[in-house]
Amino acid sequence: MIIQPKHEIFTLVVLEVFKVVGQLNIDGDNMSREFNLTASRWKVLGTIGLSKQLLTVSEISRHVGQSRQAVQRLVDIMLDDGLLIMEENPNHKRAKYIKLTKLGQKIHERLYVKQIDWAKKYSADIDKKNLERTLEVLKQISR
Amino acid sequence: MIIQPKHEIFTLVVLEVFKVVGQLNIDGDNMSREFNLTASRWKVLGTIGLSKQLLTVSEISRHVGQSRQAVQRLVDIMLDDGLLIMEENPNHKRAKYIKLTKLGQKIHERLYVKQIDWAKKYSADIDKKNLERTLEVLKQISR
DNA sequence: GCCATATTGACAACATAGTGTCAAATATAC
């Protein structure tokens, strides 16, 4: 058994993150397809739906770790599709708040329920404590 | 302290994976820029460079967890750029082996060294045992 | 209040990634 230096394990973790994110996106696309959504749009929907406060596009982008412009594009489409609606932001004339419409809320809730079954299925064989440690490590990496 | 069910932690891990992959791609782009590469192309270069056997495009795509077509596109560009070269595959007339050229090897080696410093820096504050557990969990997820 | 700096939305250009489709090559079942 070769002892690997920590940085090599870190590198393997990075490569595995790249690999896993592809499959997660495919699963996300599949789960959200029946609502005419994609994994990316679902991320936006979920971020808004789970937030305790009103969010602007810039704030959403920081939550999901993507560029402001990428999120703006998705939001524009979802506004068009009637999933999202803008609300005046008293603190900023241009940066409006983005909220879920009734339809957006409904889909968010149904996807939330659907996603739980998926998460249960795929986490079944994973040790809970290790899952918690994984979350901590990933948070440390994204700092 | 609220006790979270395992599937909820799993969901948080998934969201953190999405978040972290954005930053990793940015770092990959920055590190490989001096060699006229991007994170995506580096992944292809690294996969070939680290493999113990000759690989076809399809095999590379399975390694990195991306579609055959996406990898094919990158390989075509890198063949053009003189980083890669094709070799006849005696087992398959169409599916040629993709190898690194001298230039490709050189850049692969230099990026490998550069990447070690990066990995050391970002893994400095992370517990090694937890990093190993994270790798295991991610492998379980990508199954 | 005034000015330099940062944030934000809007738009454009380009890179990357998935899906669908087709024909060629290979593998498998019988």
Added chain:
DNA sequence: GTATATTTGACACTATGTTGTCAATATGGC
């Protein structure tokens, strides 16, 4: 061996994501 299914490269199309730029808006130092 032959028919069928799978794999593969090639190509087109669409979705996603980053970077760069600009003007409008906030923010902070003074």
